[in-house]
Amino acid sequence: GRPLSQMAFPSSVGLRDADEHYGFVVRYRPGEDESLAEHADASVATINVNLADGFRGGRLTFKGTRFVDADPRNAPAAAVDFEDFAPGEALLHLGGHYHAAEPIQQGERTNMVLWLMGEHGVVRVAPYERGER
Numbered sequence: 511g512r513p514l515s516q517m518a519f520p521s522s523v524g525l526r527d528a529d530e531h532y533g534f535v536v537r538y539r540p541g542e543d544e545s546l547a548e549h550a551d552a553s554v555a556t557i558n559v560n561l562a563d564g565f566r567g568g569r570l571t572f573k574g575t576r577f578v579d580a581d582p583r584n585a586p587a588a589a590v591d592f593e594d595f596a597p598g599e600a601l602l603h604l605g606g607h608y609h610a611a612e613p614i615q616q617g618e619r620t621n622m623v624l625w626l627m628g629e630h631g632v633v634r635v636a637p638y639e640r641g642e643r
Contacts, residue, residue: 565617
């Protein structure tokens with residue numbers, strides 16, 4: 511079968527584009543790391559797994575995607591609220607999708623983040639033409 515990221519994003523993720531990964535855990539708490547500025551990831555696709563419950567705030571806001579949208583940082587924002595995710599539920603998005611973590615208001619939000627990339631950390635950024643998929 512095909513990798514999940516290739517099935518979800520066939521124009522951006524090819525057969526060997528997500529063979530390797532880099533994982534880490536992020537934690538947001540009031541008075542410590544409360545938010546994260548807008549950025550794009552060093553990955554072809556990112557899996558963000560919620561590990562906590564009982565927190566408030568810390569939504570992810572998404573804008574456009576680099577090398578895909580004409581002006582990705584000025585695209586209209588859409589939000590995903592991890593308050594609605596049970597521990598273990600995850601979000602899959604393109605690594606080039608600009609996003610930010612809004613301030614946490616109460617409790618602790620902990621997430622495991624997996625960056626998917628090609629062999630030797632190669633991150634393809636150009637979309638595939640239909641015939642290349």
